[in-house]
Amino acid sequence: MCLGIPGELIEMATDDTDLALVSVAGVRRRVNVGLLTEDDELAVGDWVLIHVGFALAKIDEAEAQAALEMLHGLGPAYDQELADFTGSAVGREGL
Template sequence: MCLAIPSKIIRIENSTAIIDVYGAQRDISLLLLEEGSVNVGDYVLVHAGFAIQKIEEDIAKETLGLFKKLFELEDKKEQ
């Protein structure tokens, strides 16, 4: 199973963006999106190092909250 993670764009340089998700930052490619379709502060779904879709902030935050709960449950299960 593959998951696309909502991530906030914090910097754009050419066709590369730096994103932040849960405090971790990394470079991703914007090549799969229409040029100029995303800006700093936007949220995108990221899969395999590529932004695959721009999403609304409220949906991104809700999804990130669900992932956080899932991670917490997994941590409890492992203890």
């Protein structure tokens, strides 16, 4: 099962790439934020919904927390998704 997982932006790229560093349950990964519109104006501390390495939507913290609670309730499906995310390192952790 593939799920969208909320992640908190912890670092934005300083070059012209569409990459950002996010934290999901303490796991840090680079994700592509290029699918988001310019209206989303991302900043460190913002939350995004992540699927297969791409940020699909900017969400507020309350929505992120509600989604995380719901995902934890899925048990094994969430555990597998988090394990897949943990094992999907793309290059180095930092930007």
